[in-house]
Amino acid sequence: MRRADWDARYAEKDLVWTAEPNRFLVEEVEGMAPGRALDLACGEGRNALWLAARGWTVTAVDFSPVALDKARRIAAHRGVEAEWVESDVLEYVPGRGRYDLVAILYLQLPEPELRGVLDRAAAAVAPGGTLLLIAHDVLNLTEGHAGPKDPAVLTTPEAVARALPDLVIERADRVRRPIDDAPRDAIDTLVRASRATARER
Numbered sequence: 001m002r003r004a005d006w007d008a009r010y011a012e013k014d015l016v017w018t019a020e021p022n023r024f025l026v027e028e029v030e031g032m033a034p035g036r037a038l039d040l041a042c043g044e045g046r047n048a049l050w051l052a053a054r055g056w057t058v059t060a061v062d063f064s065p066v067a068l069d070k071a072r073r074i075a076a077h078r079g080v081e082a083e084w085v086e087s088d089v090l091e092y093v094p095g096r097g098r099y100d101l102v103a104i105l106y107l108q109l110p111e112p113e114l115r116g117v118l119d120r121a122a123a124a125v126a127p128g129g130t131l132l133l134i135a136h137d138v139l140n141l142t143e144g145h146a147g148p149k150d151p152a153v154l155t156t157p158e159a160v161a162r163a164l165p166d167l168v169i170e171r172a173d174r175v176r177r178p179i180d181d182a183p184r185d186a187i188d189t190l191v192r193a194s195r196a197t198a199r200e201r
Helices: 003-011 023-029 046-053 065-078 111-123 157-162
Strands: 036-040 057-062 083-086 099-105 125-136 168-177 186-194
Touching (some): 023 046, 023 099, 023 125, 036 046, 046 065, 157 186
Parallel strands (some): 036 057, 036 099, 057 083
Antiparallel strands (some): 125 186
16 A cells, blocks of 8 residues: 555544554563664554553654654653654665664565565664564465455565574464454464574674
8 A cells, every 4th residue: 555545544543453562562572671672664653652661762663644643642642752753664774783672563565575674674683682573474365364465465484584584583483363253363474583692693
């Protein structure tokens, strides 16, 4: 979808997505010591806000000004702070080695475009830091529920892991996400990777 399409979608109602953070983000991050976090394609900010409320210094990036305006309002209401950056993740270049956590949740792009985003995201991971990607899996088309119908923007754990050669893959799995009143779970790709510290190399 184009920026204007996302702006229109975000303008339709108070929240397109739930205000709660993604369950897999919570499971993977909850035990980490807070540091600097980058949330790429943050949308209305639900995950960035959850991280900020737990002491992370958050930079959240999205190309939709409508979504970011919502995120800022929610942040002000909750009394939390984050840096909200209006930029297309296809062009955004984060600081190299700057972040203890880089989160990419449900950024559904064709593989060549996603690979470029992953290259820049991986470079932004600090020594000892973590990259977490969660996305609709290609199996969701035939065995899961909802999500994009274009297979070109769906992925697999193996494809994401291959795109992160400079990081240590800690987890690369398909995970099931129950949806209320749906006949089947959604099926997601989840990849967690880290950058080795100088001592570990």
